[in-house]
Amino acid sequence: MDRLATQFADFLEETADRVRSVTVDRVREIIKMVMVGMVATTLALVALTFISVGVFRIVGEAIGVTAAWAAFGGIFVVAGLLLWSRRDPVPPAED
DSSP states (O other): OHHHHHHHHHHHHHHHHHHHHHTHHHHHHHHHHHHHHHHHHHHHHHHHHHHHHHHHHHHHHHHOHHHHHHHHHHHHHHHHHHHHHTSOOOOOOOO
16 A cells, blocks of 8 residues: 555656646746846847947047037938838728
C-alpha cells in the first residue's frame, strides 16, 4: 500500500511538471523576451534623443540656431513628403 501511495505521488508530480513545462515555462520565456525588447527600445529612444539634441547643438553652433531650425525643419518636411508619396492610398468607397 505504501508503494502505491509513492507511485501516485510521483505520478502527480510528473504530471504537474509536464503541465508547467508546457504552459508556464513557455510563457515565462516569451514575457522575458518582450521585457528585454521593451528595455532595449527604451534605451535606444533615449540614445536617439541625446544624439539628436547633440547634433542640433553642433549644427546650431556652426551655422546659427535659426538656420539650424530651418535646416532640420526642411529635412523633416522632405522626409514627410517622401513618406507621404509612398503611402498606400485608401480606395474610395463605392456605394
